[in-house]
Amino acid sequence: MSTSGSPTFVPPAARIAVFDNDGTLWCERPTYPQAFFIMERVRELAAADPELAALPVVQALVRGDLRAATAGGLEPLGEIVTRAHAGLTVEEFAEAASAWFGRAVHPRFGVGFGRLVYLPMLELLDLLRASGFRVFVVTGGGVEFVRAVSRELYGIPPDDVVGTSVELEVERRDGRLVLVRRATLIGRSNEGEPKPMNIQAHVGQRPIFAAGNSAGDREMLEYASTGPLPSLSIVIDHDDDEREYAYGSASFTDPGA
Amino acid sequence: MSTSGSPTFVPPAARIAVFDNDGTLWCERPTYPQAFFIMERVRELAAADPELAALPVVQALVRGDLRAATAGGLEPLGEIVTRAHAGLTVEEFAEAASAWFGRAVHPRFGVGFGRLVYLPMLELLDLLRASGFRVFVVTGGGVEFVRAVSRELYGIPPDDVVGTSVELEVERRDGRLVLVRRATLIGRSNEGEPKPMNIQAHVGQRPIFAAGNSAGDREMLEYASTGPLPSLSIVIDHDDDEREYAYGSASFTDPGA
Numbered sequence: 001m002s003t004s005g006s007p008t009f010v011p012p013a014a015r016i017a018v019f020d021n022d023g024t025l026w027c028e029r030p031t032y033p034q035a036f037f038i039m040e041r042v043r044e045l046a047a048a049d050p051e052l053a054a055l056p057v058v059q060a061l062v063r064g065d066l067r068a069a070t071a072g073g074l075e076p077l078g079e080i081v082t083r084a085h086a087g088l089t090v091e092e093f094a095e096a097a098s099a100w101f102g103r104a105v106h107p108r109f110g111v112g113f114g115r116l117v118y119l120p121m122l123e124l125l126d127l128l129r130a131s132g133f134r135v136f137v138v139t140g141g142g143v144e145f146v147r148a149v150s151r152e153l154y155g156i157p158p159d160d161v162v163g164t165s166v167e168l169e170v171e172r173r174d175g176r177l178v179l180v181r182r183a184t185l186i187g188r189s190n191e192g193e194p195k196p197m198n199i200q201a202h203v204g205q206r207p208i209f210a211a212g213n214s215a216g217d218r219e220m221l222e223y224a225s226t227g228p229l230p231s232l233s234i235v236i237d238h239d240d241d242e243r244e245y246a247y248g249s250a251s252f253t254d255p256g257a
Numbered sequence: 258m259s260t261s262g263s264p265t266f267v268p269p270a271a272r273i274a275v276f277d278n279d280g281t282l283w284c285e286r287p288t289y290p291q292a293f294f295i296m297e298r299v300r301e302l303a304a305a306d307p308e309l310a311a312l313p314v315v316q317a318l319v320r321g322d323l324r325a326a327t328a329g330g331l332e333p334l335g336e337i338v339t340r341a342h343a344g345l346t347v348e349e350f351a352e353a354a355s356a357w358f359g360r361a362v363h364p365r366f367g368v369g370f371g372r373l374v375y376l377p378m379l380e381l382l383d384l385l386r387a388s389g390f391r392v393f394v395v396t397g398g399g400v401e402f403v404r405a406v407s408r409e410l411y412g413i414p415p416d417d418v419v420g421t422s423v424e425l426e427v428e429r430r431d432g433r434l435v436l437v438r439r440a441t442l443i444g445r446s447n448e449g450e451p452k453p454m455n456i457q458a459h460v461g462q463r464p465i466f467a468a469g470n471s472a473g474d475r476e477m478l479e480y481a482s483t484g485p486l487p488s489l490s491i492v493i494d495h496d497d498d499e500r501e502y503a504y505g506s507a508s509f510t511d512p513g514a
Contacts (some may be wrong), residue, residue, distance in 0.1 A: 012335070090457050134416070158461030159391070160415075165458055170450040170476060176483040177476065179457050187443070192425040199348050200436050201422055202445070203461060204404045204415030219427060219434065226433040243372045 014229055017128045018220060019121070021139035021146055021163075024213045025084035025154065027116035029245040030107065031066045034141050037100045038066055041084045043046060055080070067169050076188070082166055086183035090144060090168065093181060097148035117153055119210070121236075125154060128209065136207075138199055138214050139163040149187040162202045164190040191216035196223035211236065214249045266473075271486055274385045274466035275456060275477060276378070278396035278403055281470045281493050282411065284373035286502040287364065288323045291398045294357045296321055298341045312337070335446070339423055342442035345426065347401060350438060356404035373495075374410050378468070383409060385466065393464075395456055396420040397448040397473050419459045421447040448473035453480035468493065471506045 022028035042061045046053035053059070057076045069077050085093050099244050101114050109116060121244035125135055137156055139146050143163030150156040168180040188194050196219050200209065210217070210224035213236040221233035259283040279285035299318045304308035310316070314333045317325035326334050342350050358371050366373060382392055392487050394413055400420030407413040423448040445451050453476050456464065467474070467481035478490035495504050 063400045091463075134414075134418075143458075144461065147424060157391075159393075159459065161461065168454045168457055170453060177479045178452065179480075180451060196434065196436060200425055201400075202416065204401065204418065206348075222434045223436075 009205075012085070014048075014205060015128075015133040016034055016203060016205050016207040017117060017135045018162075018203075018207045018211075018224065019135065019248055020137045020212040020214075020217045020220070021123070021137050022141055023238065024211050024217075025117055025121050025137065025242060027106070027109075027118075029238075029247065032105075032141060033113040034102060034145050035066055036113070037097065037145065037173070038084050040100065040104070041096075042080060045084065045140045069251050078185075079183075082185060083183045086166075086181050088181050089173070089178040090181065091178070093144050094148050097145050101149050114153055118236075122154070125213075129155075130161070133209065134203075135160065136199070136203055137161045138195055138220060140189055140192065140195075142166075143190075149204050162190065195220035198222065208232070210234075213238065268401055271413050271462060271465060272385075272388070272390040273460060273462050273464040273483065274390045274392045275395045275419075275464040275468075276382070276392065277469040277471075277474045277477070278394050279398055280495065281468050281474075282374055282394065283370070284309075284363070284366075284375075284377050284501060285466050285496075288506065289398060290361075290370040290373075291402050292323055292362060293370070294354065294402065295341050296396070297357065298353075299337060302341065335442075339442060340440045343423075343438050345438050346430070346435040347438065348435070349403050350363075354402050358406050371406055371410055378493075379411070382413075382469075386412075387448075391460075392417065393456070393460055394418045394420070395447065395452055397446055397452075397475060399423075419447065419455050452477035456480065465489070470495065479503075489504065 019025055022032050024247050026033065029094060030041070039061050042058055046058050046062055055076075057080055060066070060071070061080065085096070087165065088096065101112065103136055104113055106113055106116055128135055133158060137146060137150055137154065137160065139161065140164055143161055143165050145164055147158040147161045150158060162241045165186045167184045167186050168179040171178055171180050190198050192215070195217065199220065206227040207224040208223045208227065208229050208231040210233045212218075212221050217235075219233070225231045225233040235249065238245055238250065240246060262314045264315055266321075276282055279289050283290065288318045296318045299315055303315050303319055310319070314326050317323070317328070319335065328429050342353070345353065358369065361370055362368065363370055363373055365387065385392055392413060394403060394407055394411065394417065398420055400418055400422050403420055404415040407415060422443045423442050424441045425436040426439055428435055428437050443486060447455050449472070451472065456477065463484040464481040465484065465486050465488040467478045467490045469508045475490075478492065482490040492506065494506065495502055498504060
């Protein structure tokens with residue numbers, strides 16, 4: 001937790017708060033909810049495509065073994081992740097994500113992933129909004145995946161979610177202009193330095209409040225706490241193995257941090 | 258003007274309206290306000306840098322001759338445009354843009370560029386907001402340039418402006434994390450197909466209302482009017498040479514359209 005500057009008047013325009021998602025707003029263990037979503041899709045694709053099914057990373061995903069899936073580094077996994085939903089329109093993807101949230105169940109807690117949000121964090125979102133803040137989710141996860149439930153879970157509309165994005169292609173289908181997902185990311189994953197970069201690209205203002213829980217949030221927290229205005233950056237520490245998980249700030253994407 | 262679908266209930270979530278800026282919300286003749294802003298900066302840079310001053314496109318800009326500046330195509334011009342403010346932090350750029358809006362005067366009308374917005378369009382923005390719409394500016398111009406005045410001119414906060422963006426770099430200056438503008442664009446200019454692509458990347462929902470005035474808006478208008486919901490796309494026709502300019506939908510960036 002860090003504060004900077006003296007408590008002066010902050011104009012409403014500058015009241016921007018940013019929240020990481022995985023491990024900050026919702027439970028990210030035993031692995032990211034999006035990983036379960038993608039594993040389900042990869043199982044379907046692999047069943048129809050023997051060549052895909054033969055890839056070691058795909059075999060690991062089909063077994064649900066995320067540690068084995070990342071054994072060759074994050075790149076082969078990232079390739080499969082972006083390939084998994086390529087070719088879908090953005091509307092088809094949003095429907096697939098919503099449908100998955102409606103049926104998938106957490107392996108330990110036996111409830112939907114959307115129910116595994118942290119109540120104290122929801123109270124914090126409400127408190128900030130009541131104090132005139134605009135609240136944004138800034139996730140390393142796929143932006144469209146989180147958007148599918150951001151309003152329902154957090155009261156945050158789709159346009160206030162910033163995340164990792166895939167390239168889109170303009171196509172015409174049945175006389176309609178549609179946007180089709182490609183298998184390549186726009187820039188890098190929204191972790192580390194890209195977080196403040198994408199906050200600026202999307203929000204256009206430096207936040208004065210930031211919450212995160214892992215190394216991928218470091219630059220975002222630093223960005224919020226080194227501006228000219230009073231600010232607050234907080235780090236969520238996972239230390240309750242009984243009610244949730246105890247893992248500090250370790251993350252899959254940067255296990256050594 | 259085109260409508261599609263039958264008048265059914267539209268949930269609040271889907272009430273997204275998008276507006277082009279140059280020639281749709283504010284006057285874009287004799288050339289884009291941003292071109293004047295950049296010409297001023299290029300004059301300053303050229304005065305201190307003989308090598309830069311020797312480039313034909315820079316000489317044309319120093320003379321204020323935008324037609325000559327585009328004679329070699331848009332690419333050499335685009336290079337100078339992105340170079341003009343490279344190295345500034347995003348805060349420094351915002352200050353430079355605000356200061357310019359405070360002092361620059363339109364060559365024909367003798368008032369600040371910020372005063373050359375179309376009143377009927379402001380009424381339309383208010384009407385849409387009163388009807389529960391979220392209103393976004395989707396400009397081919399630089400996103401940070403328009404953000405500097407979007408709240409003051411249109412009541413639209415910086416995060417609801419989508420536009421052409423330059424790459425940013427994370428640096429530390431005086432112990433602060435700052436974002437520094439680079440001389441390269443992120444992707445393409447926000448004209449044509451990139452407009453719907455960037456609407457999706459930023460807003461995450463298909464608009465049901467769109468307003469534009471030139472060929473660069475075509476795909477955005479088509480995107481808004483070919484969704485599953487009732488929609489309206491409008492094109493502004495400039496036909497009043499006495500009170501403004503008469504040029505139909507011709508544009509500098511796509512003069513043949």
